[in-house]
Amino acid sequence: GAVVSQHPSWVICKSGTSVKIECRSLDFQATTMFWYRQFPKQSLMLMATSNEGSKATYEQGVEKDKFLINHASLTLSTLTVTSAHPEDSSFYICSARVLFSGIPIYNEQFFGPGTRLTVL
């Protein structure tokens, strides 16, 4: 299957700093990428949908100014956690959708390995 990478896989930062997480589709082009957040012992919560060349669509309750998403190319989306605080500590996972068909439901979604963010 298609491969999605994330970098870094693990990051520790001080409160108040900003952290950028990269999501790359390695062997395919992804017009749409998704960012999820996962707290310990909980499921994945969709944060935002990132479309190449346009603004991201954020889920209700997700702060746009806090979590900046940029999808500058068909293989790269970035999530920047601005002015990070301890409550932002979480596991962030991105996914990319392969466009096999014009019908979205038939397009498989591939997940990255995740990035663990710890804010001190």
Place this chain on the structure above:
Amino acid sequence: SQELEQSPQSLIVQEGKNLTINCTSSKTLYGLYWYKQKYGEGLIFLMMLQKGGEEKSHEKITAKLDEKKQQSSLHITASQPSHAGIYLCGAFMIYNQGGKLIFGQGTELSVKP
């Protein structure tokens, strides 16, 4: 409220026993995915179901989507310690602004040797 309800939330079974995890939606499911995850790691794709009544198997894991396409079950036969992990069902939901893949709460499976 949770659009996808998974049950049970956690499960401890003896090695060799069978088990079933359920995933229920209040809406019609257009695509139902099952993933496995070790906490702190990425998702491992298990199976995708699209048609009502569809059933797929991989090794000792079988997943079904009911005829009404609102419920799916994941069945593991003769469980092994390697089956331990978090099982997530995901569903492709259609909204006004497009479609997106959302997840159930997850089921944490422990297999006692």
